[in-house]
Amino acid sequence: xxxxxxxxxxxxxxxxxxxxxxxxxxxxxxxxxxxxxxxxxxxxxxxxxxxxxxxxxxxxxxxxxxxxxxxxxxxxxxxxxxxxxxxxxxxxxxxxx
Amino acid sequence: xxxxxxxxxxxxxxxxxxxxxxxxxxxxxxxxxxxxxxxxxxxxxxxxxxxxxxxxxxxxxxxxxxxxxxxxxxxxxxxxxxxxxxxxxxxxxxxxx
Amino acid sequence: xxxxxxxxxxxxxxxxxxxxxxxxxxxxxxxxxxxxxxxxxxxxxxxxxxxxxxxxxxxxxxxxxxxxxxxxxxxxxxxxxxxxxxxxxxxxxxxxxxxxxxxxxxxxxxxxxxxxxxxxxxx
Amino acid sequence: xxxxxxxxxxxxxxxxxxxxxxxxxxxxxxxxxxxxxxxxxxxxxxxxxxxxxxxxxxxxxxxxxxxxxxxxxxxxxxxxxxxxxxxxxxxxxxxxxxxxxxxxxxxxxxxxxxxxxxxxxxx
Amino acid sequence: xxxxxxxxxxxxxxxxxxxxxxxxxxxxxxxxxxxxxxxxxxxxxxxxxxxxxxxxxxxxxxxxxxxxxxxxxxxxxxxxxxxxxxxxxxxxxxxxxxxxxxxxxxxxxxxxxxxxxxxx
Amino acid sequence: xxxxxxxxxxxxxxxxxxxxxxxxxxxxxxxxxxxxxxxxxxxxxxxxxxxxxxxxxxxxxxxxxxxxxxxxxxxxxxxxxxxxxxxxxxxxxxxxxxxxxxxxxxxxxxxxxxxxxxxx
Numbered sequence: 001x002x003x004x005x006x007x008x009x010x011x012x013x014x015x016x017x018x019x020x021x022x023x024x025x026x027x028x029x030x031x032x033x034x035x036x037x038x039x040x041x042x043x044x045x046x047x048x049x050x051x052x053x054x055x056x057x058x059x060x061x062x063x064x065x066x067x068x069x070x071x072x073x074x075x076x077x078x079x080x081x082x083x084x085x086x087x088x089x090x091x092x093x094x095x096x097x
Numbered sequence: 098x099x100x101x102x103x104x105x106x107x108x109x110x111x112x113x114x115x116x117x118x119x120x121x122x123x124x125x126x127x128x129x130x131x132x133x134x135x136x137x138x139x140x141x142x143x144x145x146x147x148x149x150x151x152x153x154x155x156x157x158x159x160x161x162x163x164x165x166x167x168x169x170x171x172x173x174x175x176x177x178x179x180x181x182x183x184x185x186x187x188x189x190x191x192x193x194x
Numbered sequence: 195x196x197x198x199x200x201x202x203x204x205x206x207x208x209x210x211x212x213x214x215x216x217x218x219x220x221x222x223x224x225x226x227x228x229x230x231x232x233x234x235x236x237x238x239x240x241x242x243x244x245x246x247x248x249x250x251x252x253x254x255x256x257x258x259x260x261x262x263x264x265x266x267x268x269x270x271x272x273x274x275x276x277x278x279x280x281x282x283x284x285x286x287x288x289x290x291x292x293x294x295x296x297x298x299x300x301x302x303x304x305x306x307x308x309x310x311x312x313x314x315x316x317x
Numbered sequence: 318x319x320x321x322x323x324x325x326x327x328x329x330x331x332x333x334x335x336x337x338x339x340x341x342x343x344x345x346x347x348x349x350x351x352x353x354x355x356x357x358x359x360x361x362x363x364x365x366x367x368x369x370x371x372x373x374x375x376x377x378x379x380x381x382x383x384x385x386x387x388x389x390x391x392x393x394x395x396x397x398x399x400x401x402x403x404x405x406x407x408x409x410x411x412x413x414x415x416x417x418x419x420x421x422x423x424x425x426x427x428x429x430x431x432x433x434x435x436x437x438x439x440x
Numbered sequence: 441x442x443x444x445x446x447x448x449x450x451x452x453x454x455x456x457x458x459x460x461x462x463x464x465x466x467x468x469x470x471x472x473x474x475x476x477x478x479x480x481x482x483x484x485x486x487x488x489x490x491x492x493x494x495x496x497x498x499x500x501x502x503x504x505x506x507x508x509x510x511x512x513x514x515x516x517x518x519x520x521x522x523x524x525x526x527x528x529x530x531x532x533x534x535x536x537x538x539x540x541x542x543x544x545x546x547x548x549x550x551x552x553x554x555x556x557x558x559x560x
Numbered sequence: 561x562x563x564x565x566x567x568x569x570x571x572x573x574x575x576x577x578x579x580x581x582x583x584x585x586x587x588x589x590x591x592x593x594x595x596x597x598x599x600x601x602x603x604x605x606x607x608x609x610x611x612x613x614x615x616x617x618x619x620x621x622x623x624x625x626x627x628x629x630x631x632x633x634x635x636x637x638x639x640x641x642x643x644x645x646x647x648x649x650x651x652x653x654x655x656x657x658x659x660x661x662x663x664x665x666x667x668x669x670x671x672x673x674x675x676x677x678x679x680x
Contacts, residue, residue, distance in 0.1 A: 258617045490648050
């Protein structure tokens with residue numbers, strides 16, 4: 001029963017992504033959208049437990065608009081249709097904004 | 098030529114107070130208003146160099162509204178008229194919000 | 195109401211009470227769910243925990259103190275109220291709240307409680 | 318204009334470019350000061366430094382890219398552009414900006430530059 | 441087939457609303473049923489007929505109109521939030537006709553009808 | 561005697577605007593000259609005649625009106641920011657009469673006239 005976390009704010013400016021990580025559980029899915037894309041540069045992202053099997057995704061065009069390079073080994077680049085499908089496949093969604 | 102820093106946001110949620118401290122100079126004056134009052138509980142406030150002679154002030158009723166206790170040794174409790182006067186006595190004012 | 199009336203809704207409160215409308219907007223939703231007899235749980239995390247702090251008085255800043263309405267939660271059968279322990283600790287806050295029957299939870303429990311809900315809104 | 322025409326104004330840009338109007342609102346003010354031949358300096362600190370990053374393209378998200386207008390600063394005689402080194406470092410950003418003649422400053426210099434201005438707005 | 445509801449809290453002059461529209465358009469184009477959109481907080485400004493966004497910028501209202509007409513998408517406006525921001529269905533009648541004046545009770549209804557509620 | 565100008569960027573339904581008014585009222589009561597208030601960003605919503613705040617909550621508009629009448633305080637509205645938020649001096653004429661429709665040039669003017677500009 002994974003939860004979909006839509007992260008729209010970045011941790012340099014706001015507390016939202018930190019709060020997201022406080023409630024993230026094993027097998028949960030995180031999608032960075034809008035200013036959430038900036039979190040790829042934040043140290044907080046390195047605190048995610050690699051054993052927790054958290055899926056990290058980012059909307060490609062949101063990152064491109066912001067000039068953010070995506071490390072394809074760490075992050076899945078997805079599109080808006082993927083996000084819609086994730087909404088339906090997971091058990092609940094929470095938007096961190 | 099001190100600067101008056103009006104701090105309206107709290108460092109638990111936002112980056113503003115941290116940025117304020119990046120540009121604070123010797124003899125500057127800080128006034129905590131609105132949600133800036135919550136900074137009295139934040140560890141960032143302890144990083145202020147005690148030798149820099151920074152004056153720390155807080156609007157009394159803004160703190161009271163929020164149930165925040167003021168340590169009178171560390172902070173001057175002021176009212177709105179004091180803030181107006183500080184605006185005129187200092188050389189410039191910047192609002193961190 | 196329509197089908198699925200057992201659906202569980204949670205609201206996560208993440209903002210301090212006065213400088214913006216988030217806390218009041220969240221409360222309005224909670225009370226509507228309560229008055230429609232729909233289950234609603236309230237979570238307080240981050241700066242949202244300031245909403246529960248004892249000894250606040252909005253009259254000092256000409257604000258209509260919506261926090262007093264929290265006392266009506268019982269009347270509306272809003273009984274699931276959870277607070278993030280980490281957020282309290284970070285702010286050096288105690289467990290003295292202006293309402294009763296608030297459950298203070300560690301991150302893991304807080305996350306588990308949140309995950310029993312089908313709908314989650316956050317303000 | 319009226320008296321004190323030598324008054325120096327600074328704008329501190331503190332927000333990332335797209336999700337809110339702050340950057341555009343700040344730019345509009347800078348260009349007006351420029352067109353009235355009033356001195357204006359621009360500071361970029363915190364998330365404001367993202368506004369200067371090379372390689373952005375707002376057309377990906379249907380946004381009219383106001384960042385391109387930064388190229389007009391020279392035309393408006395807006396020459397004092399300062400960036401906070403600490404904010405760049407924290408975000409792991411280099412000194413490659415989409416405009417030229419940007420001065421990257423350490424905190425102390427950044428603070429001193431800011432303190433020569435009589436009026437400071439922040440967005 | 442699962443059903444969606446969307447809550448929009450961001451104003452038309454924010455790029456965050458472009459994302460919300462993108463999500464909704466993508467879902468509808470994929471054949472997913474949206475039981476409705478609920479406009480709350482600054483989201484209610486979308487319904488103000490008098491809003492004027494510069495012609496070279498993204499016009500959210502055109503997109504809402506297309507979605508409303510093409511998919512009969514219900515657009516619910518929280519009237520309490522709207523009145524605080526200068527919208528009124530009584531005196532000035534400045535609410536765009538594609539929006540339905542609603543209360544928070546409608547949000548309860550949408551949350552019950554939908555399998556997922558997504559907040560933007 | 562030093563002169564002040566104030567920039568207001570917060571809307572009437574935020575307690576931050578109560579603080580701005582408190583500051584301005586205190587300055588004027590102390591005999592300090594305010595060359596004007598400039599409303600920008602969400603601050604322009606103060607000028608919308610159709611805004612309705614619940615009667616038991618703080619009514620910013622009454623305070624602006626009193627200050628405008630008692631001290632002849634100039635209240636300048638940035639029309640570009642206003643149009644984005646549904647205010648208009650042409651079609652709907654929903655701008656309260658105590659506000660002067662202005663552009664950003666007025667902010668330059670105020671900054672030059674004042675010894676201090678305070679942003680709220």
